[in-house]
Amino acid sequence: MAEVRIEGIARDYGGTGNPAVRDLTLDIADGCVVTLLGPSGCGKTTTLRMIAGLERPDAGTIRVGDKVVASAEKGTFVPPERRDIGMVFQSYALWPHLTVLENVSYPLRMRRVAKSEMRQRSMKVLEQVGLQDKADSYPSRLSGGQQQRAAIARSLVFDPQLLLMDEPFSNLDARLRERMGEDLRELHAKVGVTTVYVTHDQAEAMVLSDEVVVMHEGRILDQGSPQKISLQPATATVASFLGYNTELRGVVDEVVSQSEDTQVVRASGVDWSGCCLSAPDLVKGDQITLAIRTRVLTMTDKPDESGMSCGWLGVVKARRSVGDRDRVTIACADTTFVLEVDTTCTECRVGTKVNVRAAADKVWAVRSGSDLDGNH
Numbered sequence: 146m147a148e149v150r151i152e153g154i155a156r157d158y159g160g161t162g163n164p165a166v167r168d169l170t171l172d173i174a175d176g177c178v179v180t181l182l183g184p185s186g187c188g189k190t191t192t193l194r195m196i197a198g199l200e201r202p203d204a205g206t207i208r209v210g211d212k213v214v215a216s217a218e219k220g221t222f223v224p225p226e227r228r229d230i231g232m233v234f235q236s237y238a239l240w241p242h243l244t245v246l247e248n249v250s251y252p253l254r255m256r257r258v259a260k261s262e263m264r265q266r267s268m269k270v271l272e273q274v275g276l277q278d279k280a281d282s283y284p285s286r287l288s289g290g291q292q293q294r295a296a297i298a299r300s301l302v303f304d305p306q307l308l309l310m311d312e313p314f315s316n317l318d319a320r321l322r323e324r325m326g327e328d329l330r331e332l333h334a335k336v337g338v339t340t341v342y343v344t345h346d347q348a349e350a351m352v353l354s355d356e357v358v359v360m361h362e363g364r365i366l367d368q369g370s371p372q373k374i375s376l377q378p379a380t381a382t383v384a385s386f387l388g389y390n391t392e393l394r395g396v397v398d399e400v401v402s403q404s405e406d407t408q409v410v411r412a413s414g415v416d417w418s419g420c421c422l423s424a425p426d427l428v429k430g431d432q433i434t435l436a437i438r439t440r441v442l443t444m445t446d447k448p449d450e451s452g453m454s455c456g457w458l459g460v461v462k463a464r465r466s467v468g469d470r471d472r473v474t475i476a477c478a479d480t481t482f483v484l485e486v487d488t489t490c491t492e493c494r495v496g497t498k499v500n501v502r503a504a505a506d507k508v509w510a511v512r513s514g515s516d517l518d519g520n521h
């Protein structure tokens with residue numbers, strides 16, 4: 146196992162001036178699962194390939210444990226086969242003419258490990274991924290999930306100091322993907338290998354990771370525990386990628402209360418005022434973008450007695466049945482919210498004026514324009 150330290154790496158394929166990865170700095174603690182999360186093309190795979198040694202950084206340094214494996218400035222470059230790194234990709238890449246056991250043993254054979262030890266270590270790791278019964282089967286006899294387990298076993302059999310995984314479950318159906326994610330977490334608890342995982346699927350990232358790193362256009366925009374990333378995204382781009390509504394803008398009128406990593410502020414916008422919501426370290430006059438998860442909103446006629454909520458007056462624009470619930474589209478201030486309601490909801494008729502509200506601790510605001518800060 147090893148920690149990984151990445152300092153200021155960049156990669157510009159073909160020197161276009163529009164790098165796939167730019168000035169990226171990241172520390173990965175020993176024994177952690179860190180996920181690079183972001184939309185297609187944001188530079189996740191390029192980052193992983195640079196750690197693996199499949200791509201040379203144009204700038205910066207990568208350390209695995211206490212060894213510098215790449216330094217553009219010093220001209221250091223350790224080839225992949227000498228980095229002691231296990232890799233699992235989307236395609237299972239098993240040899241079709243070898244049995245599962247032979248596939249899994251392959252890295253040990255390359256390292257000239259004695260036959261009896263090779264078998265014992267391969268069987269142990271096959272057991273860890275739950276494939277001991279398939280040792281003598283050929284890959285074509287295995288399901289997609291089983292093939293990927295065999296690929297994971299092969300990547301772990303030589304006790305690598307680091308495991309890299311690039312969308313390993315994206316060829317599997319959604320249900321199986323979820324189970325594989327949970328199984329991987331369990332496997333990690335047994336094996337403990339430092340793991341860097343790449344995905345564009347936020348649910349997968351949240352289940353698997355000790356830490357999530359959100360990338361956008363080759364940079365890191367946010368970094369933290371799954372809980373921190375989901376509840377307190379650092380920028381509007383991160384919030385929008387995570388499925389928040391980020392269309393309402395406003396300004397901080399007053400800081401109401403403060404605690405360690407969050408505060409409650411009163412804010413207003415063009416068509417709304419007096420909203421209390423949670424925010425990071427902001428002061429009066431700061432421009433903000435609201436990050437709202439529609440599921441925290443409710444419709445209500447009652448006045449807000451606590452004064453500690455935020456809400457907007459809206460009009461029901463559309464209503465549509467989605468099985469046992471109805472979906473209503475409500476135009477509020479500068480945005481529309483789509484809420485799911487009970488089919489019996491009487492105030493949800495098209496044209497009705499409604500109040501949409503959430504408690505102050507359920508709505509998060511970020512400083513407008515914070516995406517321009519880039520890596521932080």
Ligand SMILES: Nc1ncnc2c1ncn2[C@@H]1O[C@H](COP(=O)(O)OP(=O)(O)OP(=O)(O)O)[C@@H](O)[C@H]1O
Nearest residue numbers: 158159165183184185186187188189190191192345
């Ligand atoms: N070998 C290459 N040559 C030229 N450009 C490349 C190469 N590989 C990736 N790119 C470009 O670099 C950018 C980042 O790609 P990368 O594959 O790292 O992103 P990603 O976040 O992993 O995306 P995806 O989830 O689609 O794999 C993209 O614009 C891509 O087109």
